[in-house]
Structures are given as C-alpha cells and as structure tokens.
Amino acid sequence: MPVIDxxxxxxxxxxxxxxxxxxxxxxxxxxxxxxxxxxxxxxxGKTTLLNMVGGLDSVTSGxxxxxxxxxxxxxxxxxTDFRLLRIGFVFQAYNLIPVLTARENIEFIMExxxxxxxxxxxxxxxxxxxxxxxxxxxxxPALMSGGQQQRVAVARSLASKPEFVLADEPTANxxxxxxxxxxxxxxxxxxxxxxxxxxxxxxxxxxxxARRVVALDDGKVVSDSTAH
Amino acid sequence: xxxxxxxxxVWRNRRRSVLTLATILLAVVxxxxxxxxxxxxxxxxxxxxxxxxxxxxxxxxxYWDNKSIDRSIHADAATLGQVMTVEGVVxxxxxxxxxxxxxxxxxxxxxxVIGTExxxxxxxxxxxxxxxxxxxxxxxxxxxxxxxSLADYLGATVGDEVVLLGAGYRGQTAADxxxxxxxxxxxxxxxxxxxxxxxxxxxxxxxxxxxxxxxxSLSVMLDNGGALQVTADALVAILGTDYxxxxxxETSKEVVQQIQSDSAxxxxxxxxxxxxxxxxxxxxVLMSTMxxxxxxxxxxxxxxxxxxxxxxxFIETIALVVVGVVAGLIVSMPIIYWxxxxxxxxxxxxxxxxxxxxxxxFIPFALDPGIFVAQGLVVLVMALVVASFPxxxxxxxxxxxxxxxx
Ligand SMILES: Nc1ncnc2c1ncn2[C@@H]1O[C@H](COP(=O)(O)OP(=O)(O)OP(=O)(O)O)[C@@H](O)[C@H]1O
Ligand SMILES: [Mg+2]
Numbered sequence: 171m172p173v174i175d176x177x178x179x180x181x182x183x184x185x186x187x188x189x190x191x192x193x194x195x196x197x198x199x200x201x202x203x204x205x206x207x208x209x210x211x212x213x214x215g216k217t218t219l220l221n222m223v224g225g226l227d228s229v230t231s232g233x234x235x236x237x238x239x240x241x242x243x244x245x246x247x248x249x250t251d252f253r254l255l256r257i258g259f260v261f262q263a264y265n266l267i268p269v270l271t272a273r274e275n276i277e278f279i280m281e282x283x284x285x286x287x288x289x290x291x292x293x294x295x296x297x298x299x300x301x302x303x304x305x306x307x308x309x310x311p312a313l314m315s316g317g318q319q320q321r322v323a324v325a326r327s328l329a330s331k332p333e334f335v336l337a338d339e340p341t342a343n344x345x346x347x348x349x350x351x352x353x354x355x356x357x358x359x360x361x362x363x364x365x366x367x368x369x370x371x372x373x374x375x376x377x378x379x380a381r382r383v384v385a386l387d388d389g390k391v392v393s394d395s396t397a398h
Numbered sequence: 399x400x401x402x403x404x405x406x407x408v409w410r411n412r413r414r415s416v417l418t419l420a421t422i423l424l425a426v427v428x429x430x431x432x433x434x435x436x437x438x439x440x441x442x443x444x445x446x447x448x449x450x451x452x453x454x455x456x457x458x459x460x461y462w463d464n465k466s467i468d469r470s471i472h473a474d475a476a477t478l479g480q481v482m483t484v485e486g487v488v489x490x491x492x493x494x495x496x497x498x499x500x501x502x503x504x505x506x507x508x509x510x511v512i513g514t515e516x517x518x519x520x521x522x523x524x525x526x527x528x529x530x531x532x533x534x535x536x537x538x539x540x541x542x543x544x545x546x547s548l549a550d551y552l553g554a555t556v557g558d559e560v561v562l563l564g565a566g567y568r569g570q571t572a573a574d575x576x577x578x579x580x581x582x583x584x585x586x587x588x589x590x591x592x593x594x595x596x597x598x599x600x601x602x603x604x605x606x607x608x609x610x611x612x613x614x615s616l617s618v619m620l621d622n623g624g625a626l627q628v629t630a631d632a633l634v635a636i637l638g639t640d641y642x643x644x645x646x647x648e649t650s651k652e653v654v655q656q657i658q659s660d661s662a663x664x665x666x667x668x669x670x671x672x673x674x675x676x677x678x679x680x681x682x683v684l685m686s687t688m689x690x691x692x693x694x695x696x697x698x699x700x701x702x703x704x705x706x707x708x709x710x711x712f713i714e715t716i717a718l719v720v721v722g723v724v725a726g727l728i729v730s731m732p733i734i735y736w737x738x739x740x741x742x743x744x745x746x747x748x749x750x751x752x753x754x755x756x757x758x759x760f761i762p763f764a765l766d767p768g769i770f771v772a773q774g775l776v777v778l779v780m781a782l783v784v785a786s787f788p789x790x791x792x793x794x795x796x797x798x799x800x801x802x803x804x
Contacts, residue, residue, distance in 0.1 A: 226699055226797050247703060254701020261801065265696040269406035274399065281399050282701055326700070 171238050173333045173366055174200035174223055179232030181218050181389075192218040194389030196232075200334065200368055205360045207369045207380035215389040216370035217338055223368070224257055224336045225249045237333050254282055258327030258335035262342045264319040266311040272298065272322045273307040279329040297325040301355055317348030324356060334366035341373045353379050400706060404713035408721075411686065418682040419722045422777070425675035426726025427733075429668050429773050434734045436664045437764035438741070440657045444623060447650045449522055452491060452617025454630050455649055456481070457642040462649070467496040467567055467606055467614060471641065474611040481618060484632045489619040491518045494602045494612060498564030498572055500544075500593060502552040509548055509593030511562060513602020522619060525582065525596065532556035532580030539598050541579035548593030549581045556580060562595075566607040574605045668776070676780045680787065683715050687788040694792060695800025708789040715785035723777050727770070737763040 181193040193215045200206060208216050221227035223234060225241050234242045241252060253259075266275045276294040285293070298304045301321040303314075311319050320340060327335045341349040357379055359365045369376055377383055385393040408415055455462075458469040473492055481490050494513040499506050516535040520526040525543075526534035535543050542560060544552075554560055559577050566572035576597065584594075597605065603612060620629060626645050633643045647654050697707055741760030749759045798804075 221798055224699075247705075250698060250701055250703045253699065259699055261696065263692075265692070265801065267403070267693060267697065269403060269410055270399075274402075278399055278403075279700060282706075330701070 172199040172235075173202050173237055174198065174368070175233075175235040175238075176219070176223060177233040177235070179219070179222060179234065180230045181215070181222060181227070182230045191389050193222070196386075196389070196391055198223075198384065198391065200366065202333070202366055203360070203364045204334075204382055205357065205367050205380055206382040206384065207371050207377050208384045208386060209371060209377060210386035210392075212372075214386040216386060218389075219386070220336050220338050220368070220370045224259060225253050254279070255330060256333050258330060258332035260320070260323050260327050260335060260337035260340045262339040264311065264316065264323050264343075266319055266322055266326070268311055271308050271310050272303065272314070272325075275311070275322055276326050276329045279326060283330055293329065294325075297328055298322075300328075300359065301325045302351075315348070316343050317345075317352060320344060320348070320352055321355065324352070328359070328365065334368060336368050338370045339372070340369065341371070341376055346375070349373065349375055400710050401713065404710045404717060407686070407690075407710070407714050408717055414682055414685070415718060418678055418718060419725065421675045421678040422719060422722025423726040423729065425671040426723055426773065426777065427730040429671050430726070430730040430769065431733060431763075432664055432667060433769045433773065434763040434765070435737070435742070435761065436661060437766050437769055438738075439761045440661070441764055442744075442761055443653055443657060444646070447653045448619070448623065448646050451646050451649050452522070453620040453623055453626060453646055454618040454633060455644050455646075456616040456618065456633065456637065457614065457644070459640055459642050461614060461642055462644060465496075465614070467494070467565070467608065470494060470567065470608060470612045470614045472609070472611050473613045473616055477611075477637075478616070480636055481616065481633065484629060484636065486620045486622070486625055486629045487618055488621050489518065489521065491515060491522060491617040491619070492599060492613040493615050493617065494599060494606065494608060495614050496564065496572075496606060497592075498562045498605070500548065500552065500595060501561040501563065502554040502558060505552045507548060507551055507593045509545075509595050511542075511564075511595045511597060511602065511605065513597050513599045513605075515599050516596075519596070522617075528582040528584060529580045530583045532578065535579055535596060535598050537598055538600050539579065540576060540601050540604075541597070542576040542601075543580045543582055543596040544578055545594040546581050546583045548595065549578070551593070554578055562605055564606075566605070567609070567612065570607040572606045574601075576601065576605075668773075672776055672780055676784060679715070679719065679780070680784045682718070683711075683784055683788055686714075687711065687791055691791075691795070691800045692803060694795055695797045698795065699797050699801065704792050704795070708792040711788035711792065712785045715788070716781055719777060719781035719784075723774070734763045734765065738765055 176196055176198040179193055179196045180191070183190040183192055196219060208219065210216055218227065222229050225244070229242045232242070233240060236256060241249060244252060267278065270278060273294050276297055277290045280290045280293060295304065298307050301324055303318050303321050306314055306318055311322070314322070341352060344352065353376060356367055360367055369380065371377065382394070382396045384391060458471040461469040478490050478492065481487060492515060495510060497508055498511045500509045516537055520534065529543070530546060535541065544554065549555065552560065556578050559575050562572065562574045562576060564572040603610065618633070620626070626647070630643050630645050637643065694707055698704060741762035744759045744761055
C-alpha cells in the first residue's frame with residue numbers, strides 16, 4: 171500500500187472571479203522509502219499538490235489517502251492531529267518557533283504527541299546529532315545560519331516519526347554548500363532509516379539526487395521517471 | 399511547554415510589553431488610590447452624619463414630615479431596653495424637641511429647644527466640648543444651654559434667667575423660666591435665623607407639659623453601619639408600625655446624594671482610566687497577533703490544534719494583565735496604607751463640620767477589600783474581552799495563507 175495515494179485530485183482557486191485550476195486531475199502514488207522530487211515551472215501546482223497531500227489545504231475534488239486513511243474529508247481538528255502524528259513538514263523559510271531553542275522546537279512536537287519527558291530528551295538529542303548540529307541544541311533560531319535552521323526543521327519534521335516528510339523548496343534560501351550538506355544528510359536518513367521524502371523544487375541539485383522525479387505542468391503530471 | 403511559549407512570547411517585544419504593563423499598572427494604581435480616597439471620605443462624611451442624627455432614628459408615625467410635639471412617642475425604660483437588645487445597637491439617645499420663643503428683657507427669638515440626656519448627648523455629639531461659657535448641663539437640672547448667637551442676640555449671659563414660651567403637648571401652653579447654665583458655640587450653626595437651646599430631658603418635658611417618658615425621637619447608635627437596614631428592620635419588628643424607623647440614608651438624603659454623585663464621578667474616571675489601559679492592551683495584543691500569523695500557521699501545520707494555539711494567546715494576554723495588576727497592587731498597597739495611617743487633612747468648609755462633631759479633619763484612605771475586588775473584576779473583564787480577539791483570529795486562520803503571507 172502506498173504511503174501517499176492521490177486519486178484524481180483537482181484544486182480550483184476562485185481568484186478574483188477567474189477560476190484558477192491549480193491542480194487539474196492528478197493521480198500520484200508514493201511508496202515507503204522514496205526520495206522523490208516534484209518539479210515543474212513556477213505556478214504549475216507543486217505547492218498546491220503538496221499542501222493537499224499534507225492536509226494543509228482542501229481538495230476541490232478527488233481523494234487523498236495517507237497510509238490507507240482518507241484525509242480529504244476530515245475535520246480541521248482531526249486533520250491537525252493527523253498531521254501531528256503522521257506527516258513531517260519542512261518549509262522554504264525554515265519556520266521554527268523563534269522563542270524556543272533548537273531542542274525545544276523538536277521536543278515541542280513530541281510534547282504535543284504526549285511523549286514523556288525522558289523519551290523526548292533522548293530522541294531530540296538523537297535527532298540533533300543525526301542532522302549534525304548537536305552543539306546548537308540550546309540556541310534559538312535567530313542565532314543560527316539558514317542551513318542550521320533548516321537542519322533543525324528537518325529534525326523537527328522527523329520528531330513525530332512520520333510516514334513521510336513533505337518539503338516545499340527546502341533549499342531555496344540556502345547557498346550551494348549548505349544545500350549540498352542538507353541533501354546529503356537527508357539522503358543518509360533515507361538510506362539508513364528509510365525515511366520517505368517528497369520535495370517540491372526547482373533546485374537542480376535536489377533533482378540530481380532524487381531517485382524519482384515527477385514533472386508537472388498546468389496542474390497535470392507530464393512525466394514520472396525513476397532513476398536506477 | 400505552552401506556558402513557556404506564552405511567557406516567552408510576552409517578553410519577546412520587551413519594550414512593548416513593558417509599556418503595556420506600565421499602562422495597566424498606572425491605571426490600577428490611580429484607580430485604587432482614587433477609590434480608596436473616595437471611600438475614605440465617604441466614611442468620614444457618614445461618620446459626621448451619624449454623629450448628628452444617629453444611624454437610625456425612631457419617631458412617632460408621620461413625625462419626620464410634620465415635626466409636631468403631638469407626634470411624640472412614649473419611650474420608657476422598657477422600650478429603650480428593647481431597642482438596646484437589637485443586634486448591633488450600642489446606644490440610644492432619647493430627645494424631646496420642639497420650638498419655643500426665648501425672651502430676655504425686651505428681646506425675643508424663636509428657637510429650637512431640644513431636651514436631651516446630657517451625658518448620652520455628649521458621648522456622640524461632644525456637646526460639652528462646645529461650651530464656651532458657663533457649664534454643661536447635668537441630668538435633671540433645671541436650666542438651659544444657649545447657642546452663642548442666640549445669647550448674643552438676647553444679651554443674656556450665664557446666670558441670667560430666660561423666658562421660654564410656646565405650644566406644648568396636645569395644645570397646652572409651654573411656658574417656663576430657666577437659668578442660663580452655659581453658652582455653646584457651633585460655627586456651622588452660627589448664622590441660623592432661629593436660635594438653638596438644649597435643656598435636660600426632664601426640664602423639656604416640664605416645659606412642653608409632656609407626660610413622663612415622652613420623646614420626639616430616639617437616635618439609635620450602632621457599632622458599625624454595615625447592617626444598617628437589617629437593624630432598622632429588626633427595630634420595626636420589635637416596635638411595630640406605630641413608629642417611624644428611618645436610617646440616616648433616609649433622614650440625610652442629601653449626604654447619600656452627595657456620595658452617589660461623587661462616586662459616579664469616580665466611576666466615570668475609572669472608566670476612562672481602564673478604557674485607556676484596555677485599548678493599550680488591545681493594541682499590543684492585536685499587533686503581536688498579526689505579526690505572528692506565519693508562526694501560528696506553522697504551529698498549526700505541524701500539529702498544534704487551533705484550540706491550544708488560542709490557549710497560548712489567551713494565556714499571554716492574561717499573563718500580561720496579571721503581572722500588571724499584581725505590580726499595581728504592590729505599588730499601591732503601601733501608598734494606600736500610608737495614607738490610611740497618615741490621613742490627608744481636609745480643607746475649606748469641611749474642616750468646621752468635622753471639628754463640630756469631634757471628628758479629626760482628615761480623610762483616612764479606606765482599606766475596604768471591596769475596592770480591590772471591584773477593580774480586580776473590572777480588569778478581569780477587560781482582560782477577557784481583549785483576550786478574545788486573538789482567539790477569533792486563530793479560529794479564522796488559514797494555514798497556507800498565514801505561512802505564505804498571502
Ligand atoms: N491561495 C491561492 N489563491 C488563488 N490562487 C492561488 C492560490 N495559491 C496558488 N494559486 C495559484 O495556483 C497556481 C499554482 O500555484 P502553486 O503555488 O501551487 O505553484 P507552484 O508550482 O508551487 O509555483 P512555484 O514554483 O512558484 O512555487 C498558480 O497559478 C497560483 O497563482
Ligand atoms: Mg511553490
């Protein structure tokens with residue numbers, strides 16, 4: 171069973187009276203352990219697709235199943251809990267909570283999940299080591315570089331042991347060195363622990379490392395290729 | 399961690415939070431000081447009023463509207479004893495008063511002639527301290543105490559005998575010749591058209607040809623004014639409906655009105671104070687909510703329920719208010735306590751009024767817990783109203799628009 175199963179999904183925005191068909195009939199299945207990039211020109215619907223798959227936005231029609239569970243008809247509250255327990259997010263602008271330290275940003279998610287204190291601190295230490303910034307544990311985001319913040323964001327997205335991580339342009343704000351480091355780290359996690367990553371990206375370096383590349387145009391899948 | 403989050407958020411924009419706190423603190427301090435002073439002055443006004451009238455007066459039915467000696471009542475030792483048994487009553491002053499013409503030589507002036515129990519009278523009105531010539535009255539003595547302006551008008555001095563002439567009980571003639579025992583002075587009564595004279599109760603009954611134990615009023619003194627109406631009701635229950643039982647609130651309506659209008663002014667001021675503080679707080683809360691929309695979107699995206707997010711914001715607002723109020727209390731308590739122990743001197747006309755009734759001419763600040771409770775409630779309501787704004791904005795939050803800033 172695929173972890174992500176989007177069936178005949180449409181999304182239409184009623185922008186200024188002119189309907190915009192941002193996603194126009196997409197079928198997409200993602201299996202456990204994939205390292206997949208969704209690409210395409212600006213405005214082709216990558217972000218919209220990712221948001222619907224992540225339960226951040228509603229579908230106009232179609233079905234979205236995550237690990238076999240339909241999420242397109244859930245209430246706001248159910249969806250929030252579902253995201254908390256099953257999906258990891260990495261955003262372009264890092265989006266850490268500014269008043270919390272790196273460690274607290276990670277533990278915050280686990281606390282929401284009801285993980286007890288001892289387990290939280292063990293796991294947050296593991297995660298910070300895995301993303302290679304254990305020494306920044308007690309530092310607040312404002313005092314970290316973009317690359318470091320994005321590492322914390324990746325660690326945060328994994329705190330809930332999600333079925334997959336959705337990352338919308340995670341490298342767009344990073345220089346090439348930081349991009350390289352971050353990608354290698356994520357690939358490492360993918361290989362070692364089988365974490366599933368789905369990216370929406372323009373970044374050639376991400377595309378080069380992806381094992382599967384899904385290309386969109388005008389809200390439709392135009393190609394889907396898996397490298398070997 | 400929600401508490402940590404809220405608390406750190408409060409201190410995120412330190413200057414803004416401090417400014418908001420200062421506004422709340424100032425409103426609380428000014429509000430408390432003002433109300434405490436007002437309540438203190440009301441206590442003083444009430445104190446001087448009840449010294450004059452008693453907390454409660456008992457008359458014959460209809461006496462208050464038509465002060466005729468014919469509406470006097472029989473109040474023997476048993477009746478007084480009954481009144482004394484009522485909870486809270488500490489003393490009863492029986493008086494028999496009416497009007498008479500007082501003459502000396504060829505001069506005459508209409509005058510209130512008040513028969514009273516000299517010792518009891520002094521206990522509450524400090525009348526003996528007002529005697530400027532001669533002596534104070536003694537119980538059972540045949541003699542009269544004249545108001546100075548009256549004595550001056552008549553040209554009478556201590557030892558002279560004055561003629562009292564008027565209408566007595568049930569149409570009898572009231573006529574007597576009494577020696578002037580002493581002359582008293584009440585500055586506030588100095589310019590009355592009519593005179594004023596005190597005689598011992600027995601002498602008054604003789605003058606007005608009233609039966610023994612007859613009085614026109616009983617002034618009832620209480621240990622405190624807290625249960626005024628309850629005590630009045632208890633008196634009605636004991637005495638029956640032939641009597642007119644009136645609290646000082648009824649006999650001194652002008653004092654009640656003065657307090658009410660002054661208090662209304664105070665409440666208006668409080669309203670303005672808390673409006674300023676409230677809008678200051680609202681501004682801060684709205685700004686910090688708007689600034690952090692993206693953050694809220696992210697927190698909701700990664701799994702923080704809207705309800706808990708709203709809770710964080712609610713705690714932030716309440717925390718800000720609680721800190722402001724507590725700081726305000728800490729600042730104002732010592733000030734209020736200081737002015738309670740070292741009252742502000744009163745000025746102007748009030749001084750004479752205070753002195754007349756042997757009340758120190760100072761306004762001690764009231765320590766009434768009701769003042770603190772009332773303001774606490776006002777601030778609480780204000781905080782709840784303001785705290786509800788971010789909750790509404792969280793309910794309406796659209797995750798993706800918040801995150802992308804669209
Ligand atoms: N909230 C919205 N309201 C109206 N139209 C929207 C909204 N979000 C996206 N769109 C439109 O939907 C289409 C797809 O947008 P989307 O953000 O998914 O593209 P994208 O592939 O992520 O682009 P980019 O590469 O620039 O991030 C665009 O035409 C966009 O203008
Ligand atoms: Mg996009």
